[in-house]
Amino acid sequence: xxxxxxxxxxxxxxxxxxxxxxxxxxxxxxxxxxxxxxxxxxxxxxxxxxxxxxxxxxxxxxxxxxxxxxxxxxxxxxxxxxxxxxxxxxxxxxxxxxxxxxxxxxxxxxxxxxxxxxxxxxxxxxxxxxxxxxxxxxxxxxxxxxxxxxxxxxxxxxxxxxxxxxxxxxxxxxxxxxxxxxxxxxxxxxxxxxxxxxxxxxxxxxxxxxxxxxxxxxxxxxxxxxxxxxxxxxxxxxxxxxxxxxxxxxxxxxxxxxxxxxxxxxxxxxxxxxxxxxxxxxxxxxxx
Amino acid sequence: xxxxxxxxxxxxxxxxxxxxxxxxxxxxxxxxxxxxxxxxxxxxxxxxxxxxxxxxxxxxxxxxxxxxxxxxxxx
Numbered sequence: 001x002x003x004x005x006x007x008x009x010x011x012x013x014x015x016x017x018x019x020x021x022x023x024x025x026x027x028x029x030x031x032x033x034x035x036x037x038x039x040x041x042x043x044x045x046x047x048x049x050x051x052x053x054x055x056x057x058x059x060x061x062x063x064x065x066x067x068x069x070x071x072x073x074x075x076x077x078x079x080x081x082x083x084x085x086x087x088x089x090x091x092x093x094x095x096x097x098x099x100x101x102x103x104x105x106x107x108x109x110x111x112x113x114x115x116x117x118x119x120x121x122x123x124x125x126x127x128x129x130x131x132x133x134x135x136x137x138x139x140x141x142x143x144x145x146x147x148x149x150x151x152x153x154x155x156x157x158x159x160x161x162x163x164x165x166x167x168x169x170x171x172x173x174x175x176x177x178x179x180x181x182x183x184x185x186x187x188x189x190x191x192x193x194x195x196x197x198x199x200x201x202x203x204x205x206x207x208x209x210x211x212x213x214x215x216x217x218x219x220x221x222x223x224x225x226x227x228x229x230x231x232x233x234x235x236x237x238x239x240x241x242x243x244x245x246x247x248x249x250x251x252x253x254x255x256x257x258x259x260x261x262x263x264x265x266x267x268x269x270x271x272x273x274x275x276x277x278x279x280x281x282x283x284x285x286x287x288x
Numbered sequence: 289x290x291x292x293x294x295x296x297x298x299x300x301x302x303x304x305x306x307x308x309x310x311x312x313x314x315x316x317x318x319x320x321x322x323x324x325x326x327x328x329x330x331x332x333x334x335x336x337x338x339x340x341x342x343x344x345x346x347x348x349x350x351x352x353x354x355x356x357x358x359x360x361x362x363x
Contacts, residue, residue, distance in 0.1 A: 111348075116337070120317070
């Protein structure tokens, strides 16, 4: 006969299992509801005209092509600045820095930067790039501000993947007469490529989804510009356009269409992260 | 109702705040910097946010190192 204690244990175990299952189900349900609601309200508004034109009072059109291009421009500017800077900083911290307190201080600064709200980056970006450096609100100011914002993401991801490279690889390369930089370039960095690539894709995702920092630094312009013009002209990205259409213009249909485009981009980036990390993981296994 | 009530810059208790317009520090920063042009106040708010972030970071490091020590003791 089952004792009272074991029965109680069995019941509490079953309750915990049910609670854990329920929590998982609620998370999936909430996600499905959000995605479903945005898609149901947004997809009917996505037309070829919306994707390929710019807003015009004369032609009575609303288009998000300028916002798509501005998002792309800002991603390009930010990544062009942040990848070399972030990877080099991580390489220095991992391979060259010998002063432990300094490394700890830099790591603390990187962690703190990760936690700072994006609106603070926007404020500082506006003060530094626009007021002090004299840039106009546009892709250049926005891109540089976002580069500073995602720098910790790139540094910490690169640092993690550099530290995951076995020391035996380094020792082997040095024993064969390789210099430190040659060893980093030919042995350490290729083996840490998956972490670096994943960090870059995550950074792109953060840039695409950012709005608060760009409200101050990139402006609200929804005119179609070339890359060079957009660098110093007010250029709203997709997220800023969503804010403009939803709050200032009250065009909720367009706002939901923009939200759908952003959701699709986010899902594609997420898929890319998984694909890249699994492909590079497979390659690493082949090498071993 | 004045303009402070509308944007949610009024001091409310928890139960009232649940159903009233209530700005957090980050939104207050946006309101002061963008809508009101009060950059000095915006920077004060930014400083408070920075201090909170640093304290949280410090707390995280302390907790993880304390728990790490306990784990080592158990091993």
